[in-house]
Amino acid sequence: MSRGLPFQVKMSIEKAIDSALLAVETYNKPATKFKSGGYIVLMTIAWTSLFHAIFFRKGIKPYYRQKNSSKFKKVDGEYWYWELQTCVDEYFKTENCAIRKNIEFFIPLRNKIEHKSFPEIDTDIFAECQSFLLNFDKILEKEFGERYCLRESLSFSLQMFPSPSNMRAAVVNSAKLKNVKDFIDTYRSAISTDILQSGEYAFKAFLIQVANHSSADAMPIQFYPFDKMSDAEKDKVQRIAALVKEKHITYSVANKGTLKPGAVVRRVQEALGNVKLTKNNKLIDKFNFDTHTRCWKKYAVRPDSKSEHPERTKAEYCIYDEPCEQYFYTEKWVELLIEKMSDETEFNSLFN
Known part of the structure; x- marks a missing residue:
């Protein structure tokens, strides 16, 4: 797969791709209750390994240096590799783009959920999780070419209907979950509207069922990127999206918001x-x-x-x-x- 690349680059790419595929497999397992937990951990490994591959190819050694020294730090005899945030800072420099903000959303979130189980957040962060994967494939293609892309190996990257658990209701009974929810809300509110609405920060979509196509060769599902559409096409999609809204029904609930x-x-x-x-x-x-x-x-x-x-x-x-x-x-x-x-x-x- 990585023939012709230097050994360290090859090994890092293979680790990155394997981790990303395993992340998708973990997320899509029907019996998995906390889908985003394992997915985020594995995608963090995938992104970190991808950045290491990029740096190795550029002749940059992604190791931490000893203070006031040109020597690299070691832990248990092994070089101490850059963690994801350091990689992000080195790769994007001063660029404050949607892809960067998407990655940086997951770095502290991973630390908050790594040793806990909060299946209630799966639905709330589904769009960011989807972009976390799509952006990985985009950077992989940009840096190493189309032949390394994951999209040929996947149909729908992540299953389209995540758990409908109500996060806000669950927050009432869990202080730890409330801390996670507060972080998510605070992070989203701190980024610009342009980035928040970008598909590279959070990928959102809706499906419209159409009549069966007469051609046997027609693809059952076709994807049209919104940012590649003409203004007229965007206008049509937005008008359709306005019609496809969740219907909210208000029910009377006794003692709502109170605790036993x-x-x-x-x-x-x-x-x-x-x-x-x-x-x-x-x-x-x-x-x-x-x-x-x-x-x-x-x-x-x-x-x-x-x-x-x-x-x-x-x-x-x-x-x-x-x-x-x-x-x-x-x-x-x-x-x-x-x-x-x-x-x-x-x-x-x-x-x-």
Whole structure:
């Protein structure tokens, strides 16, 4: 495949292509719950190896140097290769293009999700994931020629219908997922509109079913890049796209946005750093159900369970559901608990 290229270039290209193909295979496995997790890790390896191949071909050694020295750093006897961000900085220099922004979106995101499972984000970042692959193929072709491209090996690069899990709903019950979602939103809001709408940053498409073609040789699916269309063609597509919009139906949901006690306990414990305490020679969570009970009593946000008036709560923190005979808590209650329980004096006062 890489015949004629220097050995290091050849090995880096092969590693890059193998990693990219494995990334697509991982994403498209039907049984995989967290598709984007493994995909991002493998595509990060693919991009890093591709950049290494480019630098080796240009006579640049992509190794970190020792401070104030011309010697290269080594780790366990091996040269310390440039990581992806260093490669991006070296390759793009001062160019602030959509491809660069797409790659840089995934570098911190990978670090946030590498050892976690957040299948809820698959749908939210699907467009960026698609461009992550298409851009890889584009740079591969630009630097080494069409014969190395992946597109001949793939039909649809990534499956077209990712999981419909509602990320925003899941965020309510997971502080760690909220941090990831906040990063995604912050990153997108910080880049220019032109880049955000570029297919090189996030690839979005819609399919229109057409009548079966009379020719047996006709391709079942044809792709027309939007930026290659004439103004008249773009206008037609935009008018069609305006018609293909998701229909939103509003349903009535009781106690929407509130939390059960277990969710409150979990959120606060995570926010406190999952600190453990020793009680009766056993390790327990610092914030647990007993702590939560002591808190709602101390701050008088709801009456005792035997009260004749269970509805008398502080509504900004807690509400009573009469049919279920249960108490539900608000985000403000979680925020208050995190603030109060971060103070050791306040925490210890619960047990005085």
